[in-house]
Amino acid sequence: SGGGDDTASGEGEPVDGGTLVYATGDAEPTCLDPHVGGNYPQALISTQYLEPLVGRDADGEIQPWLATDWTVRDDGLTWDLTLAEGITFTDGTPLDAEAVKVNIEHLQDPDTASSTGWLAVQKIAEVEPVDETHVRLHLSEPDSALLESLSMQWTAMQSPAGIARGMEENCAAPIGTGPFVVAGWVPQQHVILERNEDYATPGPQTENDGPAHLERIEWRFLPDPATRWAALQSGEVHVIDNPEPEAIVAAEAGGEITHIDAPRPGSVNRIELNSAQAPFDDVRVRQAFVHSADVDPGIETLYQGVATRSHSPLSSVEPMAYSDPTLFTTDLEEAERLLDEAGWSQVDDEGYRVRDGERLTVRLPVSTNQSVAAEQALFEQIQANTRRVGFEVVLTPLDLSAWYGALAAPEDGGKNDYEAVSAPYTKVGPDVLRILYHSDSTVPAPSGYFANLSQVTDPELDALLDEAARSTDPERRAELYTEVQKRVLEGYYILPLYDQQNHFLARGVTDVRTLGTVSTPTFVDARLTS
Amino acid sequence: MSAVLDVAGLTVSFPGVGEVLRGVDLRLEPGRCLAVVGESGAGKSVLARSVVGLAGEGGAPATVAAERFTVAGQDVTRADQRRWRRLRGEQVGFVLQDALQSLDPLRTVGAEVGESLKLRGVGLPERRRRVLDALARAGLDEPETRAAQRSGELSGGMRQRALIASAIVSEPSLLVADEPTTALDATVARGVLELLGRLRDAGTAVLLVSHDLGAVARLADDVVVLDGGRVVEAGPVGEVLGDPAHDVTRALLAAVPRGARRRAPVPASEPEVLRATGLHRRYRLPGGQAVDALDGVDLVVRRGEALGVVGESGSGKSTLARMLVAAERPDAGRVELAGEPWSELPERRRRYRRHLVRLVPQDPLASFDPRWSAGRILQSALRIAGSSRTPAQLLELVRLPASVLGRRPRSLSGGQRQRLAIARALAAEPSVLVLDEPVSALDVTVQAAILDLLVDLQERTGTALVVISHDLAVIRKVCETVAVMHDGRIVEHGPVEQVWHNATAPFTRALLEAAASDS
Amino acid sequence: MTVLRWLLGRLAAAALVAWVVATVVFFALRAAGGDPSEAILGGPGSQASEEAMARVRAEYALDEPLVVQYLLQLARTVTFQLGDSYARRRPVAELVGDQLGGTLALAALGLLLAWLLALAVATAAVRARGRVARRAVGLLRAGEVVASVTPHFWLGAVLIAVVAGGAGWLPATSSDNSLRSLLLPAVTLAVPVAGFLGQVMRDGLEEAHTAPFATTARTRGASEGWVLWRHSLRHAALPAIALSGWAFGSLLSGAVVAETLFGRPGLGRLLVDATHSRDVPLVIGVVLVIALGYVAVMTVADVLERVVDPRLRVRVEAVRTAPAGEVVA
Amino acid sequence: MTPDLALNRRRRDAVREATTRWARTLGPGGAVSAAVVVLVLLAALWPTLLAPGDPTAVAPAQAYTPPGPGAVLGTDASGRDVYTRVVHGAGQSLGVGAAATAIGLSLGVVLGFGAALGPRRLDAVLSRVVEVLFALPSLVLALLLVAVLGAGVGPSVLAVGLATAPGYARILRARAQAVAQGPYVQAARLEGMSAPVAFVRHVLPNTLWPLVAVATLGIGQAIVWVSALSYLGLGALPPSPEWGAMLNAGRLHITTAWWLTVAPGLAITVTAAALTFLGRRLGTVAPA
Ligand SMILES: Nc1ncnc2c1ncn2[C@@H]1O[C@H](COP(=O)(O)OP(=O)(O)OP(=O)(O)O)[C@@H](O)[C@H]1O
Ligand SMILES: Nc1ncnc2c1ncn2[C@@H]1O[C@H](COP(=O)(O)OP(=O)(O)OP(=O)(O)O)[C@@H](O)[C@H]1O
Ligand SMILES: [Mg+2]
Ligand SMILES: [Mg+2]
Numbered sequence A: 001s002g003g004g005d006d007t008a009s010g011e012g013e014p015v016d017g018g019t020l021v022y023a024t025g026d027a028e029p030t031c032l033d034p035h036v037g038g039n040y041p042q043a044l045i046s047t048q049y050l051e052p053l054v055g056r057d058a059d060g061e062i063q064p065w066l067a068t069d070w071t072v073r074d075d076g077l078t079w080d081l082t083l084a085e086g087i088t089f090t091d092g093t094p095l096d097a098e099a100v101k102v103n104i105e106h107l108q109d110p111d112t113a114s115s116t117g118w119l120a121v122q123k124i125a126e127v128e129p130v131d132e133t134h135v136r137l138h139l140s141e142p143d144s145a146l147l148e149s150l151s152m153q154w155t156a157m158q159s160p161a162g163i164a165r166g167m168e169e170n171c172a173a174p175i176g177t178g179p180f181v182v183a184g185w186v187p188q189q190h191v192i193l194e195r196n197e198d199y200a201t202p203g204p205q206t207e208n209d210g211p212a213h214l215e216r217i218e219w220r221f222l223p224d225p226a227t228r229w230a231a232l233q234s235g236e237v238h239v240i241d242n243p244e245p246e247a248i249v250a251a252e253a254g255g256e257i258t259h260i261d262a263p264r265p266g267s268v269n270r271i272e273l274n275s276a277q278a279p280f281d282d283v284r285v286r287q288a289f290v291h292s293a294d295v296d297p298g299i300e301t302l303y304q305g306v307a308t309r310s311h312s313p314l315s316s317v318e319p320m321a322y323s324d325p326t327l328f329t330t331d332l333e334e335a336e337r338l339l340d341e342a343g344w345s346q347v348d349d350e351g352y353r354v355r356d357g358e359r360l361t362v363r364l365p366v367s368t369n370q371s372v373a374a375e376q377a378l379f380e381q382i383q384a385n386t387r388r389v390g391f392e393v394v395l396t397p398l399d400l401s402a403w404y405g406a407l408a409a410p411e412d413g414g415k416n417d418y419e420a421v422s423a424p425y426t427k428v429g430p431d432v433l434r435i436l437y438h439s440d441s442t443v444p445a446p447s448g449y450f451a452n453l454s455q456v457t458d459p460e461l462d463a464l465l466d467e468a469a470r471s472t473d474p475e476r477r478a479e480l481y482t483e484v485q486k487r488v489l490e491g492y493y494i495l496p497l498y499d500q501q502n503h504f505l506a507r508g509v510t511d512v513r514t515l516g517t518v519s520t521p522t523f524v525d526a527r528l529t530s
Numbered sequence B: 001m002s003a004v005l006d007v008a009g010l011t012v013s014f015p016g017v018g019e020v021l022r023g024v025d026l027r028l029e030p031g032r033c034l035a036v037v038g039e040s041g042a043g044k045s046v047l048a049r050s051v052v053g054l055a056g057e058g059g060a061p062a063t064v065a066a067e068r069f070t071v072a073g074q075d076v077t078r079a080d081q082r083r084w085r086r087l088r089g090e091q092v093g094f095v096l097q098d099a100l101q102s103l104d105p106l107r108t109v110g111a112e113v114g115e116s117l118k119l120r121g122v123g124l125p126e127r128r129r130r131v132l133d134a135l136a137r138a139g140l141d142e143p144e145t146r147a148a149q150r151s152g153e154l155s156g157g158m159r160q161r162a163l164i165a166s167a168i169v170s171e172p173s174l175l176v177a178d179e180p181t182t183a184l185d186a187t188v189a190r191g192v193l194e195l196l197g198r199l200r201d202a203g204t205a206v207l208l209v210s211h212d213l214g215a216v217a218r219l220a221d222d223v224v225v226l227d228g229g230r231v232v233e234a235g236p237v238g239e240v241l242g243d244p245a246h247d248v249t250r251a252l253l254a255a256v257p258r259g260a261r262r263r264a265p266v267p268a269s270e271p272e273v274l275r276a277t278g279l280h281r282r283y284r285l286p287g288g289q290a291v292d293a294l295d296g297v298d299l300v301v302r303r304g305e306a307l308g309v310v311g312e313s314g315s316g317k318s319t320l321a322r323m324l325v326a327a328e329r330p331d332a333g334r335v336e337l338a339g340e341p342w343s344e345l346p347e348r349r350r351r352y353r354r355h356l357v358r359l360v361p362q363d364p365l366a367s368f369d370p371r372w373s374a375g376r377i378l379q380s381a382l383r384i385a386g387s388s389r390t391p392a393q394l395l396e397l398v399r400l401p402a403s404v405l406g407r408r409p410r411s412l413s414g415g416q417r418q419r420l421a422i423a424r425a426l427a428a429e430p431s432v433l434v435l436d437e438p439v440s441a442l443d444v445t446v447q448a449a450i451l452d453l454l455v456d457l458q459e460r461t462g463t464a465l466v467v468i469s470h471d472l473a474v475i476r477k478v479c480e481t482v483a484v485m486h487d488g489r490i491v492e493h494g495p496v497e498q499v500w501h502n503a504t505a506p507f508t509r510a511l512l513e514a515a516a517s518d519s
Numbered sequence C: 001m002t003v004l005r006w007l008l009g010r011l012a013a014a015a016l017v018a019w020v021v022a023t024v025v026f027f028a029l030r031a032a033g034g035d036p037s038e039a040i041l042g043g044p045g046s047q048a049s050e051e052a053m054a055r056v057r058a059e060y061a062l063d064e065p066l067v068v069q070y071l072l073q074l075a076r077t078v079t080f081q082l083g084d085s086y087a088r089r090r091p092v093a094e095l096v097g098d099q100l101g102g103t104l105a106l107a108a109l110g111l112l113l114a115w116l117l118a119l120a121v122a123t124a125a126v127r128a129r130g131r132v133a134r135r136a137v138g139l140l141r142a143g144e145v146v147a148s149v150t151p152h153f154w155l156g157a158v159l160i161a162v163v164a165g166g167a168g169w170l171p172a173t174s175s176d177n178s179l180r181s182l183l184l185p186a187v188t189l190a191v192p193v194a195g196f197l198g199q200v201m202r203d204g205l206e207e208a209h210t211a212p213f214a215t216t217a218r219t220r221g222a223s224e225g226w227v228l229w230r231h232s233l234r235h236a237a238l239p240a241i242a243l244s245g246w247a248f249g250s251l252l253s254g255a256v257v258a259e260t261l262f263g264r265p266g267l268g269r270l271l272v273d274a275t276h277s278r279d280v281p282l283v284i285g286v287v288l289v290i291a292l293g294y295v296a297v298m299t300v301a302d303v304l305e306r307v308v309d310p311r312l313r314v315r316v317e318a319v320r321t322a323p324a325g326e327v328v329a
Numbered sequence D: 001m002t003p004d005l006a007l008n009r010r011r012r013d014a015v016r017e018a019t020t021r022w023a024r025t026l027g028p029g030g031a032v033s034a035a036v037v038v039l040v041l042l043a044a045l046w047p048t049l050l051a052p053g054d055p056t057a058v059a060p061a062q063a064y065t066p067p068g069p070g071a072v073l074g075t076d077a078s079g080r081d082v083y084t085r086v087v088h089g090a091g092q093s094l095g096v097g098a099a100a101t102a103i104g105l106s107l108g109v110v111l112g113f114g115a116a117l118g119p120r121r122l123d124a125v126l127s128r129v130v131e132v133l134f135a136l137p138s139l140v141l142a143l144l145l146v147a148v149l150g151a152g153v154g155p156s157v158l159a160v161g162l163a164t165a166p167g168y169a170r171i172l173r174a175r176a177q178a179v180a181q182g183p184y185v186q187a188a189r190l191e192g193m194s195a196p197v198a199f200v201r202h203v204l205p206n207t208l209w210p211l212v213a214v215a216t217l218g219i220g221q222a223i224v225w226v227s228a229l230s231y232l233g234l235g236a237l238p239p240s241p242e243w244g245a246m247l248n249a250g251r252l253h254i255t256t257a258w259w260l261t262v263a264p265g266l267a268i269t270v271t272a273a274a275l276t277f278l279g280r281r282l283g284t285v286a287p288a
């Protein structure tokens, strides 16, 4: 099934009004304002009440939304945005140039503690309101990904009056221009979203240009996947996310349940190999690992056809994604040869390779919050497969804090306790490559976290990434990013697995669409079926 | 007059056990008392329970068959539970053998006594009146207070009376009382027997189960002697007890402790083994009150002497025993052992002389480690005493077969346990043996054997004995001197025969009277 | 012992529990790795700036020596100033207060169901007559044991798949405190506890049912049912009441699982989340409430035991009026 | 008959008598339980005897094979043989139960004996400690510990051990006190036995023996608790075939591949039930 174009089956006739119950398996946000922190669960829910300046269509083209037009000067340092006229936030505050300024400054304010949004607007040096509907952005350096950054939910526009209420209040009920309004939040239970009766800013994905058909959405937090599936089957909820592959297959088999597959943009799910320390500081060892992992059969059976093997650092929804399947063949003999060559030629009595008394150990911390059961099972298969050539993979399930702790740099109290890790990153556009593989990204944030977990420090790669980020010529950009991806793949820094899975199952509801940006669902067009 | 109870050919058997009663015949008329006597295990309790259709209570279901079985005029040969239930409580009152546990500890005495009325739908005011009346008739003082109390708050004698009250509250035509006096001391027991006598005189038929021939002689009109589930002798009580025809009856009679031990008190020239002077012991009770368990006790035990200590329950006998063996320290006063300090020494310095005194506790079973075999128990005692004898030799002293060595105390009979406890005490060749109620838990025949053994031991080994009992007859049979205790004090002390015949203290006289009327 | 002294003892126990909880949680979470200032600044993996970190550290005294931080936390805890949650930026008291009701309702219904189940099993066992019934009792006994070792999460998953997903009789998720929505999670919690209580109760019942006082009641013409309800049951209830304090603790442990499984709001889930994000004040708050709840339940169980068993109330008088030998016997 | 033969026969009779005595005290339920426990022990100590395969060998092509010839209990999502995994998981699951119980017991012994036999002040302190430990439900304790030490069998075992310790301590304290002040210890002391000797000969065995029953019961419980931690993702490390972890992994496929839950689920409940049953039998057989 495709992106957001599913028009649902189901027996009944679509009707207006009613309450849609959405059950999410993602963590409950601690703050409903996606500027604060900035993770996927926040993007998911905020899609219902906040909207970004621009959107993106299925082909990856940036489309107007709250901003209707934009131009960039030749030096790439000054951007002029034109805002749609007569738009107000749901509290009545007008969406004007001043509001854009307040939003960007809110993201940049250290007190907001934004991470995803903050990275996205890093290069904006100043926001200059020209008049009501015109705003000028002054950049510190050219940023070809600016519009992609501004299309993400994490940089969505909020009412300045709402922001001014202070973090506590704004976290509880951010005010935006979206089709729904946050009406209440019972922690751990649900968020109630009421229809915005004055809604007038449909995005590029939706058909409806007035208020939503639904009267209300009950957004529930249901962490257990089996329970979510049972709740959908029993009709307690209309839409669930993060279904298990079994459930998807069952849904695809026909019946009342529709499946929406909306892979996330940005990076793919992949295993990053830590090239900064032994044994993966040697490309031959990385290559041996990749050749022995043999993930294809596992992906096929574990995901039962729901996920497709990727051979690219980028998500398949990114138009600039470049794949090279030839690099990722399974070849045990080659792997053995490479390991012998790299000096890992001894074998201990448990069958693991050793060099200088050191075992060929790969520690792979697994975040139990982020890796679903099928993925954890896949890691176990990789563990079993690579064992055949002498790798010892140690899988450690960790809670989120401990997982970040294990990855963090030693100088920040972390331990760099990993040789391999799976840490997907969602960002619109190929600029995610800069965040993941530029050597700047090995410099940890104050918390110790850094995004370049393969710890690639390649000056030529840096140069390519910098140039791509500055280049405003789409062709040149594409060329540069292809080159970047080639270098990443050929350096065996990563083992790509599959797109970041983002599936939704719906029952008793039609016209659920997903945004072309971070693939979150929107319910502007949705109708319950009687 | 028609019989209240008429049984012929009653046979009761249990799966795996076999026949426990074989062809028992009984007949009981109103206003009369029929006693069932026999050794332990003869089937007395089963017989009593059969009368209310509960033969199999507390174990395997029983198979009951009878040629004729009528209770209160109703044929119950083939009665179902519903029929039986109507008889129970209404026509037949029952006093169970375990009097102390027969009242529900969670409910008030009033509720328990009135239960049979409540079961018949008698209204509250009426019930209350009759409960109080029954309690009064059972001889309890302050019936109102008692009715509001629970069994835990009553003494044993009171519980026994309350139980009788519960059995007579609906004025049954038949009262079955299974061993109603075993747990009680002489004075209290006498009261209970008198109560049963009054009930009988008022027209109730009483079926009395007992192995206490004294009690039977006082109360019963007729008697049946049971042995191995068979009636071996039956007839009017005077005839059967006065002129026993069957061996079993004769053995039962012979076992009743009777007569005195003709032996002169040991001369004052014999060395002292124990001397207690001015012993005081006060127990604090939770709630601020205190009891004086011992209140100025002086006592001397000489070598080869057998001293008896008697007194009613709670008079301080066991406390005295604990002081003598230095299991506990007196608050004031002291005990000397063989002329040297004893009670005031620290345990460290007492230990090497502990072999001189031995206590045989009231409940021997509890004093054995349940995991140890008899052999190991004796072995350990011998090792501590540094004796070179063998466990088998000790067993011989108490006339136990060597086969007992490998068995755990729990699998021994009451008499065997008591002997084992004595054997253990003898391991150290003590100069004085303190026995706390050595026979109170035993059946008459076994009791007699143990008393004989004690006399024999004292004569053979010269060990001094301190025998504690509430039963005067027991003391008289074993001891040559006696001390009578009352409320923590020794109220009388002297040679047994002297005390027996001319008691001075009023309490001793009361005790003697109660006992005398028994035999 | 006077009521006042007893109450003071309970209060002392509660204070002690509060102290231990605060201490254990504080040091445990500090030793656990992960920076509390991250929890404050948008959760694990936050990329907050250096200044923000510094400001937060100063504000929350995170730059003081550990001992000072501990004493500060302690001072707050014993005065019941639970402070604000790091991650949720709301007063802990409020967060815990919001979730308390749901968890209590669940645990209470669980306990009630466990009692009813146990009672049903135990009474069925003693009332069974005849060969077939006895056989069935044997099975019941095995069933109790199996129930007592059934993992919550597995039982819950089966119930969800069969009762909710398959048959659709009851909702798979539990969002409010209505009976319909509480039933499945409560059953999930109750079954293992019922297994335990059932064993204890049946033992007690079998013993009480053959006790001399039960026989005596029969000699008064009481039927088996009468003996059961008026006599044996109270005796059998005693150990079960004593166990209920433990059972409540076990139900709360189970609630952690059941709440996650059924997507129910509650203390258990709050605790899991808070532990994962190293939200020290929130963890202390939740654990404190659970521990104090346990103390409270134990207190109630104590009182109940005294209500059911007058012997516990009157032991003082009993010793005074009855001779020692008999009290012991 | 030669004396030799007679001796042999006597020995054989003794053995037969001992076994029949055991069989009688255990009863049919107990005998079945004992058989189960022996089987599980065998699997724990010598898994390859019962299942020669490799429990971690994956074969994605054979994933989700239902039970049948070839794979007695079917295969899991990675095509691993469920039977082999269940057998090989016995060691860890049983070990987990035993280790947790051992921790709980030894702590309980220290606390319990300390409280029962130490000075009154110590008793007051230790009793309070026990009370507080009791107030922390086991899973709460486990969560904290896992947060500190990280996931894995070790911390789970420690957590469950700590959580069960107060229970053992309470039982022990009550028993040790009853035994130490009870009549047979007093009798031994009155014979002149010294306090330490009496402790070793009487108090220790009579206090600990009933605990054997409680402990077998505890092992079953511990296995279940550790499996609950696996559900929260905090238990055994992959690819270990610990039963709780297997059960949890299979839980998601409950409707499509029932054997993934049934096999480890049965393993847990049957083992725990057998241990519990045996514990209860031993408890009634043990002299009080
Ligand atoms: N419910 C039962 N199931 C099996 N055997 C029983 C049962 N009740 C009694 N017996 C057996 O019947 C025999 C007679 O027991 P009973 O209690 O009547 O003796 P008793 O004469 O009352 O003895 P005692 O004087 O010790 O009370 C004993 O061997 C006893 O073990
Ligand atoms: N450990 C104790 N604590 C409190 N009171 C006690 C204790 N031991 C004995 N008493 C009290 O001391 C008094 C004497 O008790 P003791 O056991 O010596 O009596 P006894 O003559 O042996 O009675 P019995 O014939 O019933 O065995 C009783 O009132 C009893 O309640
Ligand atoms: Mg009897
Ligand atoms: Mg006494």
Ligand code: NI
Residues within 6 Å of the ligand: A001, A002, A003, A006, A259, A260, A261
């Ligand atoms: Ni589709």
